[in-house]
Amino acid sequence: MRRRIKRETLLSIILVLPSALAILVFVYGFIGLTAYVSFSNWNKLFPDYTFVGATNYLRLFQNPRFVITLRNLGVFTGLFVGGSLILGFLLAVLLDRRIKAEGLFRTIYLYPLALSFIVTGVVWRWLLNPGSPQMGSTGINLLLEMMGLGFLKSGWYTDPRIGIIAVAIAAVWQMSGYVMAMYLAGLRGIPEELREAARVDGASELQIYRFVVLPLLRPITFGALIVLGHISLKIYDLVVAMTGPGPGYSCDVPAYFMWELTFRANRFAQGAGIAVILLVIVSLLIIPYLRYSLRREVEA
Amino acid sequence: MRFNPARFLLYLVLAAFAVYYLMPVYVLVVTSLKSFAEVNLYRMWDPPRTFSLESFRRALFGGMGYQGLGPNLLNSIIMVIPATVISAALGSLNGYIFARWQFRGANTLFTLALFGMFIPYQSILIPLVQTLRSIGLYGSIPGLILTHVIYGIPITTLIFRNYYATVPKELVEAARIDGAGLLGVYRRIMLPLSLPGFAVVLIWQFTSIWNDFLFAVTVAQNPAVQPVTVALNNLAGSFIVEWNVQMAGALLAALPTLLVYIFLGRYFMRGLLAGSLKG
Numbered sequence: 049m050r051r052r053i054k055r056e057t058l059l060s061i062i063l064v065l066p067s068a069l070a071i072l073v074f075v076y077g078f079i080g081l082t083a084y085v086s087f088s089n090w091n092k093l094f095p096d097y098t099f100v101g102a103t104n105y106l107r108l109f110q111n112p113r114f115v116i117t118l119r120n121l122g123v124f125t126g127l128f129v130g131g132s133l134i135l136g137f138l139l140a141v142l143l144d145r146r147i148k149a150e151g152l153f154r155t156i157y158l159y160p161l162a163l164s165f166i167v168t169g170v171v172w173r174w175l176l177n178p179g180s181p182q183m184g185s186t187g188i189n190l191l192l193e194m195m196g197l198g199f200l201k202s203g204w205y206t207d208p209r210i211g212i213i214a215v216a217i218a219a220v221w222q223m224s225g226y227v228m229a230m231y232l233a234g235l236r237g238i239p240e241e242l243r244e245a246a247r248v249d250g251a252s253e254l255q256i257y258r259f260v261v262l263p264l265l266r267p268i269t270f271g272a273l274i275v276l277g278h279i280s281l282k283i284y285d286l287v288v289a290m291t292g293p294g295p296g297y298s299c300d301v302p303a304y305f306m307w308e309l310t311f312r313a314n315r316f317a318q319g320a321g322i323a324v325i326l327l328v329i330v331s332l333l334i335i336p337y338l339r340y341s342l343r344r345e346v347e348a
Numbered sequence: 349m350r351f352n353p354a355r356f357l358l359y360l361v362l363a364a365f366a367v368y369y370l371m372p373v374y375v376l377v378v379t380s381l382k383s384f385a386e387v388n389l390y391r392m393w394d395p396p397r398t399f400s401l402e403s404f405r406r407a408l409f410g411g412m413g414y415q416g417l418g419p420n421l422l423n424s425i426i427m428v429i430p431a432t433v434i435s436a437a438l439g440s441l442n443g444y445i446f447a448r449w450q451f452r453g454a455n456t457l458f459t460l461a462l463f464g465m466f467i468p469y470q471s472i473l474i475p476l477v478q479t480l481r482s483i484g485l486y487g488s489i490p491g492l493i494l495t496h497v498i499y500g501i502p503i504t505t506l507i508f509r510n511y512y513a514t515v516p517k518e519l520v521e522a523a524r525i526d527g528a529g530l531l532g533v534y535r536r537i538m539l540p541l542s543l544p545g546f547a548v549v550l551i552w553q554f555t556s557i558w559n560d561f562l563f564a565v566t567v568a569q570n571p572a573v574q575p576v577t578v579a580l581n582n583l584a585g586s587f588i589v590e591w592n593v594q595m596a597g598a599l600l601a602a603l604p605t606l607l608v609y610i611f612l613g614r615y616f617m618r619g620l621l622a623g624s625l626k627g
Contacts (some may be wrong), residue, residue, distance in 0.1 A: 059529075060451055063445055066438075070501060071460070071464050071498075074472065075463070075467065078472035078479075081474070082472060082474055143362070155610070155613060157365065157366070162609035164560075164561065165559070166559075166561050166577045166581050167580070167598045170581075171372040173584075174389075175371070177389070186390055190390065190393065194393070221372070229617060285561040285577075289561075289581050306470045307470070307565075316474055320474055322470070323468065326470055326471065327467060330467065334463065334466040338459055338462060
């Protein structure tokens, strides 16, 4: 029996070995190579692995465009993650009140998630096309005019001050349904007795959400934060399809700049530098989360 | 049933949100049904007066000075089917082992693999292109398939692992007593119970591979092998392509994943919740 178990342990290792090797090479090995390239002199078409220290990183931080992309990424992440969490939670709370046709509403709120960011970008580029003073408004601006809300009109992504906000609006449209679905599943998991007990103790509906529901939903908020956060930090396709870098790089993000630098301008080492910086930012979010999930699982 | 103003208001708010989420699809559908003569940016919210499918024909087969998306839709199909099937098969095997056969270091290995699900792929693109070039798969659909299969390992393994963890221990023990080994348990107990797990993973992978842009634009820049997302982005970025054709193209590119979502939404949801680790 013991020999059989030993043999099967060996077999199990052999079976996961191809996948483990693939991850080792394609994830960890490639990350190592990218980091290596970022310290090299490869800023032309053909590889040049001469070690140049932190030169590429210094160049990046001296480059105004890169600094703008970092600032845009901060604004985008705040608006996108915050907006999706609030809107998603609101929709879940509204739907959790024994709504007839709940399934239909849920389907409508969630379907954007099935689309690619390219499709979303193509449509929202037209929706947020402001039109012109001479020819008249179009898209959302036109809709606002028709509803008598003309004062809300904006230049959207053509306005260098708020370009990245326009991208965030489209991103929230796409991902808020996902947050709704997660919170709704969480709300369904809270026993009605708990809320009932709070009600008996004289808590208002608002207090129940504040002191009973939200604390119980904390793991879901945490999970949604991680998923939205890492999508946000990597955002690329949406910018490509919707705006490009925008006026004065007002819609630009690091992932977009990385691709342009690397594959259009052949500045591989600097592109690799951006990639490493992005990876470090994402890791600061993901590694604590993975450790937390692993620990929770070991305890369970 | 008495009229309840609060409930009425609630439904009104829900309906308003539904309108908000449907608005882009409205523009897509309405514009793509208009003829070119009728397309007008300043009348984009008006319903079509005439009914024309010309825009879809051009979006598929091309028009004056531009190519249609037809061949690219085909490329996407050729890419997505093998990539999805292979990653599901790998995920099932890996998930089974991580759920049931805890060799030493298995948990650490699993967590290390999970990290691969979250990394910004920018941090592997340069070596990926070099590697694909050196094995002769750069700029080809097989190269894209390989890429999607490898970077799909973490998520497919995770979904199957969580799924197989719910299979009752007693079933496995009983098969063990009957003399089934590692592969025997997989074949006789796990695989027959796997259908819902496969549905979740297949749908998840299908959607994310179909919708991928970053790998596609990096690995398959050659128009002959471009998947539909890249071609759509080019089509929509071109000034010579009529606006109704752009909208029809976007609709065509979105259709497969939308249909999957509408008809298999239940499994889609489960993949979604699995995608956030323990849900």
